[in-house]
Structures are given as C-alpha cells and as structure tokens.
Amino acid sequence: MVQGKVTIKQVAAAAGVSITTVSHVLNNVPGKRIHPETRERVLAEAARLGYAPNMLAQSLRTQRSHTIGLVGDEIATTPFAGKIILGAQDVAAAHDSVVFVVNTGYERETEDREIDALLRRQVDGILYASMYHRPVELPAKLANVPTVLINASCADPAVAWAVPDESAGGEDAAEVLLSAGHRRLAFINDVDEIPAAFGREEGFRRRAAAWGLAQEDLRVITAEADPGGGYQAARRMLNGAMTRPTGIFCFNDRMAMGVYRAAAELNLKVPRDVSIVGFDNQDFIADGLYPGLTTIELPHYEMGVWAAEQLFTQISSERKPALAPTTRIRGPVIHRDSVAPPFQGSSLEERHQPADRRSNA
Amino acid sequence: MVQGKVTIKQVAAAAGVSITTVSHVLNNVPGKRIHPETRERVLAEAARLGYAPNMLAQSLRTQRSHTIGLVGDEIATTPFAGKIILGAQDVAAAHDSVVFVVNTGYERETEDREIDALLRRQVDGILYASMYHRPVELPAKLANVPTVLINASCADPAVAWAVPDESAGGEDAAEVLLSAGHRRLAFINDVDEIPAAFGREEGFRRRAAAWGLAQEDLRVITAEADPGGGYQAARRMLNGAMTRPTGIFCFNDRMAMGVYRAAAELNLKVPRDVSIVGFDNQDFIADGLYPGLTTIELPHYEMGVWAAEQLFTQISSERKPALAPTTRIRGPVIHRDSVAPPFQGSSLEERHQPADRRSNA
C-alpha cells in the first residue's frame, strides 16, 4: 500500500514485535515456534504495509542473490536469441530469480568487463550462450562460478552444455523426404566447417543409407549459408531434368529461400517438382515463404530451459562434480507445404509451359 | 589474482591501513587528501589481490544499484527486440550499469510479478518496452520509479517515451518512389488501426500531395500485415495494366514479401515493372529477398539508446519534472534494389505514362 520502501523494521513496529520475530514468521523458520496470534498479527501488518524484503540486503546476508547472468556473443542481435532468453527467464522465475542479459559482440574486452560486472553483483551463476553452435573455451573468470553453456560445447568435461542435436536434425530431414517417396536427394550444406554442417550431413547420410539409397542418388554440395548461396547451388543442381534431385535439404531456411527462387526461375514448382526441407524454422521466413517451408526447428527455448535448470541445480548443490552433464536436444520437424511425393508425370521438358511462367534469367 | 571474494578488509590489512582509507583512495573521495605513498600502497595491494567492490554491499549502502530493468511484452520473442536490448545495454554499460531483461508475454500477472522482483532488487529505473508501437498506460507500480517507455506512448505527460517517427517513414517512402519518377502509387497498409498504420499513411499522403500527385493516383488498401496479406492485396491491385501502380509502399517487409510473389506470378519484374518499398528492414527478409528490398528501418537501437540515456538522467536528477521529454525517431531508408524508375517501354501491353509529368530519376 504505502509506496516507497517499507522495511522489516516498520513491520515490526506496526505489529509490536521485534524484527527478529518478523523475519521468523515471514521466512517460516523451521525450528521456531511462534504464537499463532502474533504470527497472524505480523502477517497482517506485513500485508497491509505491502512489505517486500529488500533483496539487496537479503543477498548480502545470505550470499545468494537470486540473480543469474546470461552472456552471449550476439544474444540480442539475432532472431534466435530471444527464445534462449525466454527459456532462461522462465526457469529463473520459477526459482525466484531474475536474469541479467549482456551482449559481448564477440569482443573479448567487452566480455571481460561485463562478466566482471555480473560477478561483482554476486550473480548465482552464469549462462554462457553462443549464437551459433560452436565449440568454445570457458572464460577464465568463470572457472569458479556455476556456469552452463548454451549452443556451445566445451572440451573441459567439468562444464555443462546444451547444443542442438544436429545429426538427429539431419536424420529427420532425410526421413521427411525419403518417407514422402523421394529417391534422388541433395543436401546443400554450409561451406563453413562447423558442427552444424558436419552433424546435419552425417545424420542425413546415415538415414539415407538406412533407406538403402545409392551413393550417387545423394548429392551434397556446399555454399554460403544465405539466400544467394542457396540460389546458386540450386541453379547448378536443378539443371538436368534426368538427374535432378527431387528432394532438397537445405542447411538453413535462408538458403531454402534462395532455392525457392531458383526453382521459380527454372519453372519448377514447389513441392510438385522439387520438395524442400529447411532448417531453423526461422520466424517470418519459414512461414512467410510460399508454399510454407517444411523445416527442422532449432531447440532454442529448450536449450535455455535445460541450461537454466542445470544451472540452478548446480547452484544449490555443494560442489560441482568433475563430470558435468551435457545434452544434445532434438528439434521438432515443422511440417508445412514444401514437401510432397515426387511428381510421377512426364518430365518437365515434355510438359507444356504455363503461359504465365516465362523463365527469367 | 586470488579468486573468490576479496573484501575491502583484506585490502586494508594487506596495505596496513584502515578500510576507510582504502575506500577513500579507491573512490577518490573529493575532500580527502591522502598521502601519495599510502595511496600507492593501497592501489598496489588492491590490484595485487584483484579486489573489486561487492556491489550488493555498495548498493545497499548508497541506495544506488547500478542496475536497470528492461521489461517488455514480447521483448525476447521478436526479431526486433534485440536491437532495443542492445541499445539499452550499451548506454547502461557507459553508466556502469547492467540490465535485467524480463518478458511479460502480455500477461498482467507476470508483469506484476516481474516488476516486483525488479523493484525489490532496487533497480535504479525501468525501461518499459512494447514490441509494436502502441499507446500504453504505465503500470501503477512504476509510478514512483524512474521509467521511460520504448516503442510506446503514454497519455500521462509526466512519463517519457520514444517511438518511431511513423509519418516521417511514410514520407520517406513516398519520396523514394516519387523521386524515382513514379506517378501512380499505392500503399498497402495494415488493417489494424494502430499508430504505425495511421502515421505511415499520413506521411505517405502528405509527401505525395507535396509532389502534386492527384488523388486518384494514390491508392491505399489494407490487408493483414503478413506475406499472405501483401500477396492478396497485390494480386488485386496489379491486375489492370492501365491503372496498375508502378510504385508500391508496403506497411512492412513481410507484406512486401507477398507482393514479390504476386508480382512474380503476374510476370512482373521488380523493380522494372513495379518498384517496391517496405518497412522495418527486417533481418533476413529485406536483404534475403531478390532483388534486395528497399525499406525504411525502424530505429530500435536508437530508441533503446535514447530511452536509456533519458532514464539515466532521470535517475541522477533530483525530482522528475512534471513534463517529461518524448521523441519520435526517424529511421533511415535502406536503399537496395527494389526501386527503379518506372519502365517506359512497351514490353507489357501497357500504354504510355501520362505525359504531363515526365520527370526523370
């Protein structure tokens, strides 16, 4: 009620007891038996005054700030980041905690400064997130603080981390195409040599092999992981009608965007003439494309949740074990309209071109 | 060096002085003259021990936490949010502060709970951000806390806010098209009755009028603010060759995405047959489309910066004035490749442009 800062002292005065007693009843101190009547009185006054403990004082005393830090390289700049923050915040809230988020912009100096800032504020732990799945090394400052990595792995077996299950994603993508009946597949992979590229290809190949697909029916080419890269790769790949893949898996949705364009230019309809599977389920792209893009979602929210939960158990446990848990989280496949059984009719060259579809080059 | 928690007391002991002296030298207390030699000693020991003041204690004592809160309805879920966070963080860092970010998900209850959590942590102030430009009313809890609104306006003249300059955006869009030579324009506006819709239309019309454009040469229709909406509107609008607008301004980039598709289906080339201007400069869409979309960028980062700076001056000033500053920030136009002079040739069954206004590019 009364605005401003009402302290435990005022509650005590109002209830005609000592602050000790107030603290006892408000915190439900185990060993303490308090007269029901005074307890009521205290509770009533506290409520009436709108008392809420000052957590700075509380933290100082208990050495527990109920605060965690989320530091990321590009955490705030990228469309994916949000979900991670959200996941972390949701579990933080469940632990009466709130989260500081800081963006380092890949600057070591900024990172150091900000981590210091967090540490001086006695954060109970730190979530260290990378925007893109990659191996990192833990900043030295964090050696003695509960920390868990998100979207990043670490050689040190003592640090916990969560990453997407890339190869499961690759498998799922293959499964979607294969089970729709496709037998000539292609994977347009990222040129960069990163875990996501390795993992997705590995899974894709593995599942294709499991279906008995012949080597020559699975082409893998690499390109820049953007619309332009996807476009160029697709132009190259979609040329010969005989050998053209009927199902294409793209490293990410942005590349898929380029593949759509290439297909349109070549007068190929998605999904009738080519089925396409993306990766990321990127907001406004996957669902903005026409037809809607079937894609594998990255488990950002889930990683945030897992990591935060892991962090809180680490915080409340005495000493961290020498071997920290790690996880690879599988993202769901989001079915939209870019995958269909391969077209069985005559080959494209024999068909009549629709009049409104002049090819542009 | 020594990890863990080194306190001022340890520094004092190591330097052979009292904690008062340590505090004095470390804080450069104005009125105090300290012997250069002891000052050196203190500094040296502090550095050697790697001392950093515990800000919880400091905050408790000084009643200044060097901490601000950024609460938003969807702050973390949307691709725009990041820039706001970034702007806020950048200026926070310049003020030795760090920012809590919380997402309310439009739930009043969550909002209350989280704001309480921030207040109990003694945040120095709060940035209250809306994901989409709209009027809001300030949560009652924030009445006595320095607060500034981002992407939201407020009827209360005592609260400060920053919003995008929508009508300037509309003007700029019109200018881009008109100065490229277009004389038959269209604006595909959002059906929702929101400030962005009003403002952009108003600006667009105003600038068109300033160029002397006749009423009938500026069509405005509304649609859902997504690719589907843009697509349908464009299909409707791009039909008759005679009356077809040569320049289209879309309420946002997502709608523009749909317009691209409609244009492609109608065998109209962008920008040769239709020039398109979007709004938002949304990552991965505006630059992912082909050809690249010319668009008006929303000043998220700038709003974050302005608001945070405003917040810090408010924090360090005694009492807030009855009339708080507000601002409308103009976003830059991002020139890409979706705008060109109207095509003068005859490849389409289009007749000549009205000869009255034959300007150039």
Add this chain to the structure above:
DNA sequence: TTGTAAGCGTTATCAG
C-alpha cells in the same frame, strides 16, 4: 592524513 563507528536491511546465533 588517517581511523572509528554508524548504518544500509536482512538473517542467524544465542539468550532470555
């Protein structure tokens, strides 16, 4: 020039 001590708002120990 330096030190003592009070106090920020809590919690925890230990008496009464």
Add this chain to the structure above:
DNA sequence: CTGATAACGCTTACAA
C-alpha cells in the same frame, strides 16, 4: 515463544 545483537561488505560523518 521472543528479542538483542552480530554479521554481510561497503560508504560516510565525524574524530583524532
């Protein structure tokens, strides 16, 4: 059952 009182780590009168 309840209440002094000492921390938590720091800043800041006020003394010396």
